[in-house]
Amino acid sequence: MSNENPISHRFWFEHETGVRLYPYKLLDRATGRTAFRLVPGAKETSLNKNPVQIESEDEVFDHVFHRGWSVRMCSLDRSMQGLYNTASPSIVRTSKY
Numbered sequence: 001m002s003n004e005n006p007i008s009h010r011f012w013f014e015h016e017t018g019v020r021l022y023p024y025k026l027l028d029r030a031t032g033r034t035a036f037r038l039v040p041g042a043k044e045t046s047l048n049k050n051p052v053q054i055e056s057e058d059e060v061f062d063h064v065f066h067r068g069w070s071v072r073m074c075s076l077d078r079s080m081q082g083l084y085n086t087a088s089p090s091i092v093r094t095s096k097y
Contacts (some may be wrong), residue, residue: 006034010057011064012095013073013088019080021073023060028053036060038071039083065096 006025013021025034035053038060052069054060063069070085086094 007074007076008036008057008060010061013084013086013091014093015080016090016092017080019075021075021080021082021084023057023064023071024074025055026072036071038063038069040067040069065094 008023008025010023015021023036026037027034033053033055035055036057037051037053039051052063054063060071064071064085068085068087070083070088072081073084074081084091086096
């Protein structure tokens with residue numbers, strides 16, 4: 001994955017609409033750092049409340065699948081974006097299974 005294409009193909013979630021969503025890196029304008037943004041927990045989460053920035057795809061995988069964290073995800077054409085986790089009601093399956 002390069003900075004020109006910050007979408008990771010390490011794993012995906014399938015939305016109830018059939019669209020596949022992938023974790024992607026965002027630029028932090030304050031620091032100039034590009035990283036995945038995650039938040040602890042699954043319910044009532046918001047990126048405005050203590051987001052964690054992680055650069056490693058493997059660490060993101062661990063946080064999402066083993067710790068239940070939420071991550072920013074988007075479709076390949078970026079028409080659908082949001083904060084998702086494995087327990088999100090709109091997610092019907094993930095690539096882990």
